[in-house]
Amino acid sequence: MSLTIYNSLSRKKEAFKPITEGEVKMYVCGPTVYDHAHVGHAKLYTSMDVIVRYLRHKGYRVTYVQNITDVGHILDTGEDRILKGARRDRIEPMQVVETYMRSYLDDMDALKNVRPDIMPRAAAHVPEQIEATQKLIELGHAYEANGSVYFDVKSWENYGRLSGRKIEDQESGGRIETRTEKRNPEDFALWKAAPPEHILQWGSPWGRGYPGWHIECTAMATKYLGETFDIHGGGLENMFPHNECEMAQSEAMTGKNYSNYWVLAGSLTIDGVKMSKSLGNSLRIADALKKYPAEVIRLFILSAHYRGPIDISDDAIAAAQKGWERLLGPYNQAQQMRSAGAAESDDSNIDAIIAETTANFTKEMDDDFNAPKAIAHLFDFVHKVNTILNGDAPVAASTLEKIIALYDELVEGVLGLVPSAAGNADENAADRQDGLIKLLIELRAAARINKDYATSDKIRDQLKELGVSLEDGKGDTKYRIAS
Numbered sequence: 264m265s266l267t268i269y270n271s272l273s274r275k276k277e278a279f280k281p282i283t284e285g286e287v288k289m290y291v292c293g294p295t296v297y298d299h300a301h302v303g304h305a306k307l308y309t310s311m312d313v314i315v316r317y318l319r320h321k322g323y324r325v326t327y328v329q330n331i332t333d334v335g336h337i338l339d340t341g342e343d344r345i346l347k348g349a350r351r352d353r354i355e356p357m358q359v360v361e362t363y364m365r366s367y368l369d370d371m372d373a374l375k376n377v378r379p380d381i382m383p384r385a386a387a388h389v390p391e392q393i394e395a396t397q398k399l400i401e402l403g404h405a406y407e408a409n410g411s412v413y414f415d416v417k418s419w420e421n422y423g424r425l426s427g428r429k430i431e432d433q434e435s436g437g438r439i440e441t442r443t444e445k446r447n448p449e450d451f452a453l454w455k456a457a458p459p460e461h462i463l464q465w466g467s468p469w470g471r472g473y474p475g476w477h478i479e480c481t482a483m484a485t486k487y488l489g490e491t492f493d494i495h496g497g498g499l500e501n502m503f504p505h506n507e508c509e510m511a512q513s514e515a516m517t518g519k520n521y522s523n524y525w526v527l528a529g530s531l532t533i534d535g536v537k538m539s540k541s542l543g544n545s546l547r548i549a550d551a552l553k554k555y556p557a558e559v560i561r562l563f564i565l566s567a568h569y570r571g572p573i574d575i576s577d578d579a580i581a582a583a584q585k586g587w588e589r590l591l592g593p594y595n596q597a598q599q600m601r602s603a604g605a606a607e608s609d610d611s612n613i614d615a616i617i618a619e620t621t622a623n624f625t626k627e628m629d630d631d632f633n634a635p636k637a638i639a640h641l642f643d644f645v646h647k648v649n650t651i652l653n654g655d656a657p658v659a660a661s662t663l664e665k666i667i668a669l670y671d672e673l674v675e676g677v678l679g680l681v682p683s684a685a686g687n688a689d690e691n692a693a694d695r696q697d698g699l700i701k702l703l704i705e706l707r708a709a710a711r712i713n714k715d716y717a718t719s720d721k722i723r724d725q726l727k728e729l730g731v732s733l734e735d736g737k738g739d740t741k742y743r744i745a746s
């Protein structure tokens with residue numbers, strides 16, 4: 264089965280063909296680290312995480328690069344976000360960067376998003392950005408004005424190809440005060456001249472200054488993945504101007520395709536409203552994680568297709584929590600039954616069920632990473648496996664192993680929905696339960712040797728009431744837990 268991906272550049276689903284067979288080079292625009300990450304970041308980066316996990320599950324060797332923006336991301340007011348954070352928190356700009364980058368990594372780890380292979384920081388790649396800017400000037404796609412350098416959008420006819428629009432508003436242009444130095448209002452800054460009091464500044468061929476936002480992604484993506492790479496991921500809300508400008512300057516610089524596939528994720532709203540600081544409805548990832556396990560948040564996010572928007576509300580999360588408990592039911596039960604000792608013979612049709620589930624899961628994930636549909640097949644699996652685990656026939660150890668293996672491979676491996684800590688806790692609890700039942704079996708055997716049948720019967724009957732039935736065999740007693 265082959266993978267198809269919706270390419271935001273062509274606006275259609277395309278068969279996925281990596282540049283090098285068996286390898287995927289993927290770049291995802293990372294966060295601007297000037298504040299704590301919110302659940303909108305959870306939506307974007309968990310969506311990207313599942314894509315990376317699935318590509319690896321399919322056997323691709325994935326190089327996953329995600330940058331950290333620690334300079335150059337300018338607000339509409341013309342203010343650098345990092346400097347804004349520094350003023351707000353009354354700390355050094357690089358302290359802002361360290362504080363919120365660590366906070367972001369903590370959040371991503373807690374959400375079980377696998378760390379990217381390379382996380383380059385913009386401030387550590389200023390020479391590369393200067394070099395890219397110089398090259399664009401040499402090629403006639405950029406020009407210097409008063410110590411700043413702008414990309415000349417009129418020099419590049421493909422400008423607007425990704426987003427399909429050309430809007431005069433440019434976030435990184437500092438347009439209010441610099442409009443007059445630009446040739447066209449749409450031109451965007453590759454390099455900004457810095458006044459002496461500006462804290463973040465570097466020397467350049469055009470004087471002291473700092474890089475624009477878009478050029479960092481061009482410089483770092485091409486440095487680590489090559490001039491053309493396979494997949495560029497990110498959020499739909501950054502398609503314009505950020506990704507559009509990034510693509511224009513990259514392709515103008517190299518004369519080659521920048522990314523073959525653009526995989527952009529939809530955004531997240533809270534109770535139907537876009538999250539924003541001014542509305543006071545921004546929900547930090549760390550706060551959400553205090554209320555819900557990471558896996559519940561992941562299942563909630565994956566309940567909608569990654570390209571679509573999703574609305575977070577208490578009801579939606581409560582539904583995800585219920586679904587998650589149901590999804591994990593057979594996994595926990597199989598773990599318990601495994602430690603309780605299982606029957607030898609395997610007469611269930613587990614192989615067919617697992618083959619069917621895996622095929623359906625793969626078919627849906629191959630169709631532009633359709634996690635919600637893939638998860639629906641997992642719920643069918645849960646239904647079928649519950650029938651086996653709770654039926655009258657003894658369940659073989661091999662059946663339990665196969666069920667657990669499917670969870671390990673797909674539910675956890677691809678989707679990250681099996682809690683490792685809780686899994687261990689369950690295992691410890693199951694071990695303890697096993698030990699206690701065996702102790703009672705020994706006490707019962709001792710009572711029978713002493714002809715104390717009142718005690719031995721009491722143990723057997725009360726265990727039965729607790730759902731543990733004893734089966735006396737030749738020389739030993741086995742037990743079985745009904746569910």
Ligand SMILES: [Zn+2]
Pocket residue numbers: 291292293480505509
């Ligand atoms: Zn970017």
